[in-house]
Amino acid sequence: MIKLTRESLDPTAPLQQAQSRQSGAVLLFLGVTRQHTRGRETNELHYDAYDDMARNELQRLETEARDRWDLNECILVHRLGLVPLGEASVLIITASAHRKAAFDAGEWLIDTLKQRVPIWKQEHWADGTTDWVHPIEQATKSE
């Protein structure tokens, strides 16, 4: 299941959806907006997307993850618009019979989402300036 939303991300319902007697492992990853980036202080973050394409790419990620790992559930949700500090901008849940598939798929999903899905973050710095974030060397980016 994939979704773009402008609401805050609550993991309760999707975790319930993922939990079942077939899955010995349910993994939750939340990407949370952070106050400091390379020593600079942020007030809030805004996310923008090419919505149709972002949905296509999220769907491709789900399909590829289900092809590569034996997953009973795979949920990808990205929040758009204003995301206050300390709140989740992305939610990923994977569920599998054994934990290795859930962990490996979860890590691959967030790494690949950051490289592929057309979503952009805008830092609203504490000094009042704003910057769209365009990591130029994505292959080496590890945040």
Add this chain to the structure above:
Amino acid sequence: MKVTVKLFAGARELAGHSEVKLDLPPSVTIADVRKKLLTEFPQLASLLPHAVFAVDAHYAAEDSILDENSEVACIPPVSGG
């Protein structure tokens, strides 16, 4: 033909438009769109070499051929997550 190109994030901010119309000959490719964008919006020079393009909401190669109804989008380096 007229090709409409959607712009996002820093590219939109630099160009001052969320989409732009380019006058191009028929059967142009993404590479031609890239060149034309740079000519008309030189302020994109810092970002454009790092951007990729999409056609009809899917990533497209530089030699993809466009028609008038293609939805073209400039995708600067992404930063979701």
